[in-house]
Amino acid sequence: MNGSKAKQVRKKAHTLMFDWLHTLVSPEEAKDITKQNYLDFFPTLEKYVYLTNKLTLSSYTERWFIQNIKKQLANKQLKSITLQDVL
Secondary structure, eight states: HHHHHHHHHHHHHHHHHHHHHHHHHHHHHHTTTOOGGGGGGSSSOOSSSEEEEEEEEEETHHHHHHHHHHHHHHTOOOGOOOHHHHO
């Protein structure tokens, strides 16, 4: 994957993270969440956790979204990947 494609994947991951966060909160609270401050609502977690004698990627982190988008790229175009595809 070249640099421009990786940048597009990261941008798509941020968009999906923003959309996913909106599904978790009420509509009144969703008004307070913007594209500039949505990362403040995510906890600061470790990227990896030690589970069943191996390191695995933590769920619902930025890296997790990127990894799942890359898995979907084998079958779909980047623009057509939705939140339902990743989750």
